[in-house]
Amino acid sequence: VDYRGYEVTVENFIRLLTGRVEAHTPRNKRLLSDDKSNIFIYMTGHGGEDFLKFQDSEEINSYDIADAMQQMWEKKRYREILFMIDTCQANTMFSKFYAPNVLSIGSSRKGENSYSHYHDRDIGASVIDRFTYYNLEFFESVDLSSKHTMADLISTYNTTLIGSHPGVRTDLFARKLEEVSGKEAVALLRSPSGRGTYLTDFFGAVQRVELTNEPFPIGRKRA
Amino acid sequence: MALGARLRALLARSSEPRTVISMHGERQVAVLSIALFLLIGLPLWWTTTRVYRAALPADAIHAFTPADPLRLPLVFHVDADAPLSAADALAVEQSAQILIETQRAPFADGEWRVRCEAAVRPGAAPDAPGHYTLRILTGAASSGVRVGADRSAAISVAQAASPRAVLAEAIAEIVAGEERRVRGQGALKYAPEYAVTLTLLNEDPVEGAVVDWDIEQALAAYMQPLVRAVQPLAKLALSSQVLYHGGPPPVTPLKADNLTYLTPDMLPHFVNSPSWNLASVDPISPMLNFVLFVPTLAAQPMRIMDEDQAARSGRKSAGSLPGSDAFLVSQWGGVAIANLPKGTRPGDRVVLSQDAMQRYMGLFITQLRQHLGVRSDIPLAPRRKSQAAKSAIDWVRVDLATDSGISGWEFDALLRQWLVRNRQTAITTLQSLMRLVDSLQNMVVMDEIKDQVDRSLRALHEIDDTLASRSAPRLGYLDAFTSAATALGLAEAAFFDPTMVSMLYFPDQHKFAIYMPFFLPVAVPLLAAIKKIFAERRRKPASSKKSD
Numbered sequence: 001v002d003y004r005g006y007e008v009t010v011e012n013f014i015r016l017l018t019g020r021v022e023a024h025t026p027r028n029k030r031l032l033s034d035d036k037s038n039i040f041i042y043m044t045g046h047g048g049e050d051f052l053k054f055q056d057s058e059e060i061n062s063y064d065i066a067d068a069m070q071q072m073w074e075k076k077r078y079r080e081i082l083f084m085i086d087t088c089q090a091n092t093m094f095s096k097f098y099a100p101n102v103l104s105i106g107s108s109r110k111g112e113n114s115y116s117h118y119h120d121r122d123i124g125a126s127v128i129d130r131f132t133y134y135n136l137e138f139f140e141s142v143d144l145s146s147k148h149t150m151a152d153l154i155s156t157y158n159t160t161l162i163g164s165h166p167g168v169r170t171d172l173f174a175r176k177l178e179e180v181s182g183k184e185a186v187a188l189l190r191s192p193s194g195r196g197t198y199l200t201d202f203f204g205a206v207q208r209v210e211l212t213n214e215p216f217p218i219g220r221k222r223a
Numbered sequence: 224m225a226l227g228a229r230l231r232a233l234l235a236r237s238s239e240p241r242t243v244i245s246m247h248g249e250r251q252v253a254v255l256s257i258a259l260f261l262l263i264g265l266p267l268w269w270t271t272t273r274v275y276r277a278a279l280p281a282d283a284i285h286a287f288t289p290a291d292p293l294r295l296p297l298v299f300h301v302d303a304d305a306p307l308s309a310a311d312a313l314a315v316e317q318s319a320q321i322l323i324e325t326q327r328a329p330f331a332d333g334e335w336r337v338r339c340e341a342a343v344r345p346g347a348a349p350d351a352p353g354h355y356t357l358r359i360l361t362g363a364a365s366s367g368v369r370v371g372a373d374r375s376a377a378i379s380v381a382q383a384a385s386p387r388a389v390l391a392e393a394i395a396e397i398v399a400g401e402e403r404r405v406r407g408q409g410a411l412k413y414a415p416e417y418a419v420t421l422t423l424l425n426e427d428p429v430e431g432a433v434v435d436w437d438i439e440q441a442l443a444a445y446m447q448p449l450v451r452a453v454q455p456l457a458k459l460a461l462s463s464q465v466l467y468h469g470g471p472p473p474v475t476p477l478k479a480d481n482l483t484y485l486t487p488d489m490l491p492h493f494v495n496s497p498s499w500n501l502a503s504v505d506p507i508s509p510m511l512n513f514v515l516f517v518p519t520l521a522a523q524p525m526r527i528m529d530e531d532q533a534a535r536s537g538r539k540s541a542g543s544l545p546g547s548d549a550f551l552v553s554q555w556g557g558v559a560i561a562n563l564p565k566g567t568r569p570g571d572r573v574v575l576s577q578d579a580m581q582r583y584m585g586l587f588i589t590q591l592r593q594h595l596g597v598r599s600d601i602p603l604a605p606r607r608k609s610q611a612a613k614s615a616i617d618w619v620r621v622d623l624a625t626d627s628g629i630s631g632w633e634f635d636a637l638l639r640q641w642l643v644r645n646r647q648t649a650i651t652t653l654q655s656l657m658r659l660v661d662s663l664q665n666m667v668v669m670d671e672i673k674d675q676v677d678r679s680l681r682a683l684h685e686i687d688d689t690l691a692s693r694s695a696p697r698l699g700y701l702d703a704f705t706s707a708a709t710a711l712g713l714a715e716a717a718f719f720d721p722t723m724v725s726m727l728y729f730p731d732q733h734k735f736a737i738y739m740p741f742f743l744p745v746a747v748p749l750l751a752a753i754k755k756i757f758a759e760r761r762r763k764p765a766s767s768k769k770s771d
Contacts, residue, residue, distance in 0.1 A: 011724065014724060015721070015724055018719075018724065019719050020719050020720065020721050020723055020724050021721065022721050023721075024506075025506065026506050027502070027503060027504075027505070027506045027507075028502075030506065032509070034412055034554075036553075036554060067663075071655075071659065074655040074658070074659070075652070075655060075718065075719075144473075144492050145488065145492075204492075205495055206491045206492060207491050207494060207552045207553060207554075207555060208491070208552070208553040208554075209487070209490040209491055209493075209550045209551060209552050209553070210550060210551045210553070210593070211487065211527060211547045211549070211550050211551075212547060212549040212550055212551055212557065212559075212586055212589050212590055212593075213547045214589065215549075215582050215583075215584075215585025215586040215588075215589060216585045216586075216588040216589040216592065216623070216625075216628065217585060217623060217625045218445045218448075218449075218581070218584060218585050218588050218625060218626075218628055219444060219445055219581055219584075219625065219626075220625050
């Protein structure tokens with residue numbers, strides 16, 4: 001965990017996203033991303049229309065996050081962002097986004113509450129929210145090599161079990177969420193929106209590798 | 224009740240006539256003086272609550288457009304037995320330029336234009352980036368180019384061919400290829416310093432051997448020359464460590480007859496273990512990690528191959544196994560697998576000597592070169608059979624720079640790629656900064672930001688000046704590179720300055736909520752009094768405004 005306790009403030013979050021941290025900030029408190037990085041942002045807590053509560057004393061609103069993402073885009077700090085939010089009226093938080101390549105998923109519509117899943121009687125508080133719980137339940141069934149797409153994840157959302165209507169915003173996202181196949185795939189293959197959006201694009205830290213077959217003949221005298 | 228009687232008396236009294244004090248002179252002065260203070264205070268409040276914004280040179284920043292081409296000259300010095308005359312040199316230059324124009328792909332909309340240009344001169348080349356020596360050998364069996372590791376090439380011209388044509392074509396192909404590379408996306412992002420960490424990762428020293436390596440000697444012999452060669456462009460800070468008990472990697476290798484193997488699909492998850500401490504203490508420099516992984520003895524020898532190769536590899540000896548033993552991880556670094564000699568028993572101490580390390584250093588250098596964007600077609604791509612019929616050049620051989628790891632041609636290619644990319648990024652950063660400052664009127668712009676922007680602009684203009692001066696005997700590529708790097712550093716420092724966090728969004732309701740408790744209790748009686756003044760003025764003419 002890089003930011004915890006009193007360090008979790010709206011200002012630190014915006015500074016982290018936009019990269020405007022103080023010069024002495026250590027490496028693990030910086031977002032060292034570039035134009036090839038995919039970023040996953042997950043927010044949860046108490047919230048409402050266009051805001052989310054931080055630390056019982058301040059709020060972050062959707063305009064701030066939208067502006068921060070636009071600045072990240074200008075400075076090429078991301079390739080794609082997956083923004084997931086689980087609060088009351090969560091869908092309003094991403095309604096103000098305007099930066100490209102952002103896929104947003106929220107737990108409830110405007111005017112709806114999000115509910116917690118399990119109330120632990122020993123602690124006396126709820127330990128997880130329903131939307132988050134059903135997301136994690138889906139992830140428990142996949143592993144690192146899976147070819148599941150975001151469309152698969154979204155299709156498992158059950159409004160009755162979750163208790164609210166999850167929303168997805170795809171108009172800013174260039175790629176299709178489901179796997180494309182057949183003729184459509186061949187046609188799209190040359191464009192950036194060619195393939196579907198796999199879960200491993202955002203989860204699981206899967207890297208791109210290339211085999212190195214021959215060592216460079218360093219130090220060998222030329223014949 | 225007494226209370227009831229008193230209430231009735233109170234209510235009855237409200238209908239009695241009351242004394243009303245008129246808005247006489249002194250009262251009017253009192254009211255209007257409060258209004259006057261408010262009027263004086265308004266501009267004072269406006270100026271004191273305004274944020275400090277230094278004026279940024281918007282025009283100078285927007286004067287850079289993608290359509291203005293950046294011209295990169297490449298000067299070829301021709302060295303032949305019969306010296307080249309100036310007229311011949313000019314003729315070759317012109318025919319090369321025509322060939323380059325035909326090979327140039329059209330510029331996309333909004334693409335930052337770069338034009339590589341060839342110049343041909345007789346005589347010897349100075350030892351500087353951008354100057355290349357071409358030696359012409361006539362009377363050969365076939366025409367071809369042998370590229371040397373320093374900035375030179377030997378062009379063999381067949382008996383039947385014309386030296387000028389072969390020369391022009393060779394030059395055109397080199398320059399056109401360079402332009403294509405510079406317009407593309409090859410190299411790693413520029414940073415003034417890279418933290419290159421080499422790690423010897425021993426999976427299991429208990430069931431395996433205790434491994435150590437002569438890393439300092441190996442680095443001095445094999446890596447330092449590369450670091451020194453790239454020094455003018457970027458600093459590669461080398462550090463090394465040995466990690467014991469690395470633990471098994473997140474992917475378990477598959478077993479074949481007497482080896483274990485990883486398939487290429489398993490590789491993307493290899494570098495994922497939380498117990499491998501590959502952190503860096505430097506907060507800013509980007510990292511490149513090169514890991515030499517020693518598997519536990521039970522899993523050795525380990526290679527990377529696919530299922531068919533594994534099935535066929537049953538009785539082969541360790542040296543001739545198919546597949547490979549290293550892979551590059553994009554944006555992160557690379558991994559090589561070290562298999563210990565066959566007779567090693569658990570608990571043995573094994574030291575990888577400098578000679579044993581030569582192969583692994585070679586693998587790491589290949590991966591490092593790939594990260595730096597050095598590709599196999601610098602400066603000329605090897606001939607394909609389909610091309611041979613159309614071109615005057617039949618064969619191409621490129622000598623690898625085995626002493627330093629990067630040849631003069633490759634160094635120049637890297638320099639030009641980074642120069643162009645840095646200049647572009649500096650300009651777009653400054654333009655984004657202007658857009659940001661304009662769109663957020665509430666944001667403070669300090670003087671030091673303006674200073675950084677001015678210096679960045681000066682450095683950008685210096686690049687153009689340095690590259691444009693043709694009359695100088697040496698091209699100023701290194702100076703231009705330094706200016707571009709400086710411009711980028713300053714532009715990014717200005718953009719990412721911690722004071723540039725915008726004031727948080729204030730909805731109008733918040734602004735009302737802050738100002739109302741101050742002004743409303745004063746404003747309401749004031750406005751009511753002013754209303755009464757005007758009402759009285761309208762009722763009575765001016766003569767009755769006498770104080771009493």
